Amino acid sequence: MRFEDIKKDIKDLEKIGEGWRGVIYKGKLGDNILAFKIPKSLLHRNAIKKEGSILKIVNREGIGGKLILEGDDFIAYEYIEGQPLKKVLNRENAKKIFSQLLEQARKLDLIGISKEEMHRPHSNVLVDKDLNVYLIDFERSKRTQNLQNVTQLVQYFLSEGSNYIPPFDKKALIEAAKEYKKNKTEKNFEKIKKILDL
Structure with missing residues (x-):
């Protein structure tokens, strides 16, 4: 067809x-x-x-x-009735949106799919009127053991994303991301969430 x-x-x-x-x-x-x-x-x-x-x-x-x-x-x-992340994101809704993004990145890591674009989510994430988050555009995604969804998202939080959420310990987040990269346990993931207060 x-x-x-x-x-x-x-x-x-x-x-x-x-x-x-x-x-x-x-x-x-x-x-x-x-x-x-x-x-x-x-x-x-x-x-x-x-x-x-x-x-x-x-x-x-x-x-x-x-x-x-x-x-x-x-x-x-x-069809997802939503707006691109860059049009919706602000300081009032960032924690809710970032928390969902982080959870979805974790799920992708757990199932062995690397999206390859989590460090620049502005154009491949849609947000609906209830602030539900949808990842779109999986063209570049692949099955791999070198999973970087959470760590790529951390890169975003360390740069542009940090403008939308309360200040956090960037040094501690970098260390936590390194630990997570070596060992993708739930404990190491929770450490990242805690530093970001998400």
Whole structure:
């Protein structure tokens, strides 16, 4: 099944985004409002298919848009009614948002998926009106033993993210992140949360 085969059945189809490898459309198929991701060229088709297989895994942990349909040249997942993190984030909501981000990063570490972009979450995180956080864009994600989701997020908290939350001991956080990198135990993860007061 190709995107062209189902295009006629999609109501209110509109382009809503574009990345390096894919184009995103929004539309209604049956009773579902979906986001459709289509490769920009044949060269990128495998990257989109790989993203579909990653979504299946992370969806089991309640992460990412729920995958609904896969085709030869597209994936379709539940459309997330949200705004990019950079448009929503402020000092009042940062703790709630960062706490969810950290928990999702931990889950990804536990299931062996590296998102590869947690150090710059502004463009690949959506936040809905209730401040629920959704990771999007798993194109670059991969299965690996070199897991860096939590430690990449710590990099963000040490730099730009620190503007949104009360001051914390940066030196202690760096040390805690090093410990976590060596040994990804729940105890070492909790130490990071405690320093950040998340």
